[in-house]
Amino acid sequence: MSNAMLEVRELTTKYITRFGEDVYAVDHVSLKVEEGKTLGIAGESGCGKSTLALSLMGYYFPPLHYTSGEIIIDGHNISGMDPDVVRKMILGAEIAYIPQSAMNALNPTQKIIHFIEDVIQEHDLYVTKKDISDRARILFETLGLPAEVLQKYPVELSGGMKQRTVIAVSVLLLPKVLIADEPSSALDVTSQKMVIKMLRQLMETGLISSMIFITHELPLLYNVTDDIMVMYAGQIVEKGSAREIVFDPLHPYAKGLMGSIIVPEKGLRDVKLAAIPGVPPNLKNPPSGCRFAKRCKFARMECEAFSIPLRDIGGGRAYRCIIPEKELREIYAKEAYKNAR
């Protein structure tokens, strides 16, 4: 049994708006990433994916606040630690983060090597510049990036190269867990493939032990990750292995997401894309029952009555729906039959 690199138990974080309202963007989320595994998080925009990524790092700054729950990285509990300590000791060294707009993460007035010096010296004051440049060069060579990049300004690099540089910088201090928040959403397909290849390489060479990958592109998620978690309105609605989630989703929301997959493969033109109508609920005052009930095709009376627990069905699979597994499958089979005619 491999040991868990990152374990999160019942994590809840909230945003406090300037009117003093609480918005619970991450609501009792539990997850576990084992060594050598990649966890994917799927969901539409505004459902709390990025907030979860920020919350996992244990580094909170307003308007994001920590409420309850535990974050355990490789045996150490980091929840409730002082933000400054977290920044110096944990970020980069234990857990690293690639932001969504990594393109803008680089300082436009500095060469890449100076940026790297800043990063390393923030964590370790007594490294010489020569050591840093050697370390950076070796890392860049391992990752297949040209070493000339170090002496360039960000404007001289292409989008894909910038993104890969940011990834290389984020693993400089050999973190155990890497959180990639839509690392390829602004890139074209070829650069995207290069980025994904590099992330794979990081896992294979052992520079990082495990990874959390966040995106709304399901085909990508399916190819990169081992397990997938589907989020909706701050809650986990379904989790399971990548294959199970993509080919055999149980929760109606996950089912809807899978209906929006577009891949250039035979048979795509015959299916009608299934869009989910409506928008996610406002989390300022979330519905008391199932949060998806308003948009759900199969919603019943009792759905909106009380909150629904995550139902564990064994084999690492769980889903948050009132309808039993067997009945859901029957409903989907009927639906598929109706659509086929």
Add this chain to the structure above:
Amino acid sequence: MPVEKKLYLSTSGLTKVFGFGRNKTLAVDHVDLNLYEGEVVSIVGESGSGKTTLAKMLLGLISTTEGDIYFQGKKRDISTHRKKKEYWKNIQAIFQDPFSSYNIFNKIDTVLLDCIAMRGGRRLPYAKKVELMTEACSFVNLKFEELTNKYPFELSGGQMQRLMIARIFLLKPKILLADEPTSMIDACSRATILDELMQLRNENGMTIIFITHDIGLAYYVSDKVYIMEHGKFVESGSADEVILSPREPYTQRLINDVPKIYEEWDLSTV
């Protein structure tokens, strides 16, 4: 026997050169494009292949360096502002970034009222205008009562893009040029937007030029696909032909780079 279709828009040897001398860049290189009535045509290429430049030339937003554009059999004439406006009644566009497609000082009512005025409804009674606007909004599943008196920035990206389609619904142009309409939107709202575009096509017989870098999307929506590389069309044909059995190495590479779910995704080829 196939029905003879009307040629709507065609170009011959369309070229655009940016800069001169040593800095000369050939953005679009002798492109021949034929667009028939009611067709959905996709132009697919990587970033920097000249897709958007081509779109801007077709719209008349930038001048052409060489070559001609024919609209409904006649050579396009947009030499004066009046003629340009007349041309824009026939061809309209949806752009990539919904956040920068609107005038930030105008309310949503103004955006839609402008469209009505452009179709010659300037003198209609206000109640009639509201009726038209409500119809357009309900077409894209928005509620006009919620939008009225709001500014574009108060909407989400998906809503803005759908409002863009509502504009097109009011304007009813002959040709719609959709320049990466779904690239800033998440996969879930993407299906909605595509559905609405297809509905527009089916109801009004609109011709759509779909510009995208997502080859899967192009395959889903279009009848005909053009693959563009460095300003040239390298391959063209029906969607099934081009995407399921590509001939050119460039097309093959593009298709290989897209993550797939039924086939193995080969990472070793980059």
